[in-house]
Amino acid sequence: MCFMLMSSINDIIVEGRILAKSNKVLVPELISVLGAVHGAFLENNGIIVIGRDYRTDCRMLKRAYTSGAMSTGIDLLDLHSTPLPLLQFCIRRFGASGGVYFTSGHARLEETGIRFFNSLGIEFSKQDMDRLREIWEQKDIKRVDPNSVGRLSSIPHTANVYEKAVPAFIQKELVRNKKLVLDCSYGPSGEISPPLLSGLNIRIIGLNTYVPNVINMTIPSYDSIKEVSGIVKASSADIGVAMDVDGSRAIYFDETGSIADYDQIISMFLLHEKSIKNNRQSPIIASQTVSSIISEVCEGTGQQLYFVNNIPGMISENIREYRGIFGASDTGKFYFAEYGPFSDANLTILKILVIMGETEMPLSKLLRETPKTIKAFKDISIHKNVINNIPHIFNPVNQQFDFNVIDVLYGIKLVFEPGSWILLKPALHRDAIELFAESKTRDMESRMIQEVEEILVSQEKQLGNGDN
Structure with missing residues (x-):
């Protein structure tokens, strides 16, 4: 044949x-x-x-x-x-x-x-x-x-069974009357997430929940993310969520419209989530490129932490092997072992809302009170064409770099060596890229920022000036 x-x-x-x-x-x-x-x-x-x-x-x-x-x-x-x-x-x-x-x-x-x-x-x-x-x-x-x-x-x-199964892992009364801005990014979650969440008396402002005739852009886009931020603030919502297309992960916004840092969300879960607190003898599994602050949080709670490569199936397999209670990656995926060895943005939303209900604290305060590490920071004003092309500029399929590229949904993370990385995030309210660098030495942080800035400036000359 x-x-x-x-x-x-x-x-x-x-x-x-x-x-x-x-x-x-x-x-x-x-x-x-x-x-x-x-x-x-x-x-x-x-x-x-x-x-x-x-x-x-x-x-x-x-x-x-x-x-x-x-x-x-x-x-x-x-x-x-x-x-x-x-x-x-x-x-x-x-x-x-x-x-x-x-x-x-x-x-x-x-x-x-x-x-x-x-x-x-x-x-x-x-x-x-x-x-x-x-x-x-x-x-x-x-x-x-x-x-x-x-x-x-x-x-x-099957959707009906799923909609009943997921809420079984939370205290339903703690999420009632919360207000949520939910962008389903033209994905199939638009058929599942609104009824699941509204069935728990969560007030939903739904965005992009329908089936478009044509999808000719990457989603969630930077423009749609900005829209979610603005709507959260204007509507006095408790939380905003912009889902990935497949519904396994999402970008989370606090009530001020600010985007929550994934490392802060991980820390919040480690400190407050009930199944984790009740199983301190069970280890945590995390991707090895998360912030060093996660190790400090686990030391404080007395919980063992295992780092693994963030490749398909690795966190899930290690949760099973080591009987872990929770897994997390800096790509926005959170694994609650009591539910299953995979990430589900619907469950993550509910877990965050439960913590807000238990503590009677807004999300911004919960995140502020998590431990912090000192990161080098630089803000670079740059042409919008460069911002929109960030995934292409740093596409490892097209170009060879001296660093590994990780898609973190809102921006990208570049890992130069173990413990040394830089996070690129578009600014929400202007044409700029924010750089957050973490390393064991200030010299390495400065070198990473300089190298990335040179790439961005070079790309601005090639891409940005075309619209001028």
Whole structure:
């Protein structure tokens, strides 16, 4: 048979996931073969939960995957358009062999990501992805007889079950009458999150909850983030949230419209969240690029802290291995082990609101009272074209850098060496980039800021002047 469209999938595995330009590299013929490879990975036996976001390219590629997986005898449970946490929830609920999710993400326009999950709803490890690569390269696929082709089934009403399951992990009375500005970023969370949260008597101001005809921008965009900030302040809301497209993480705003720093949110959970406080004997799992202040907080609470690489599945696997009670990354993902070994922005929202209700404190005060570390800071006024192109400028696929690039949803983090990083965040109310650097030495902080500033100024000359 005409099998190989490329000899290896190595070039389209980026940061542990399949990622490439849709309908240019990720064509339906290739994704059909990938579905068959996944079926071979499962030894031609199993049930897979599949889902996607709203983009039409994701819909196209999911259908291509479906034909390939079914050809190897794999049964599929189709959620159609769905937030990622609901797919992970369904993997566990239905005892499936795993799952696959198609999303265009937020940072790289026209690039589609394909993410694989095991039977626990945990994203594939490097070893699992290596096995997929090996099957592809060895052409080790076995198609089944026509009578054994897998079945495709829809699973309706799962959202209703999910909407009842998530609130079971909080004290519902503590979130009543809170006011929330919620931007669903044109993602499937727009169908799930508003009814889930409003069903708990949370007052919702919903933004971008519908299905657009065309999505031709990265979302959440810097403009939409500014809008959320302004609406939170103007409406006297208790909190604002701008979700990522897949619903696994979000940007959080306090009642003043200021964006909450992820390290501060982690510290707040460590100090106040009930399941963590009641299980101080259970360790915390965190990505190794979080602020050093997280170690100090854990020392203060007497809780053991394990650092891991922030690669797909790593935090989840270590929560299971070490029986951790909580996991967190500086990319905006928070893992509550009592619920599951994956991040769900809906649960995170509720956990924050519960802490606000328990302490009777606004979010801004809760964050102010978390321990702080001293970071070097610089504010750079720069052309808006450069700000909008930050994900492209620092795209590790396109360019080689002496630092690792981490997408933190609002801005990016550049890690130069262990313990030395710089966070780039667009200013909310003017055309500027804010740089926050942390290292063990002031000299290293200064060198990191200087290097990044030189890159930004160079890009301003190339991009910014084009509109003048």
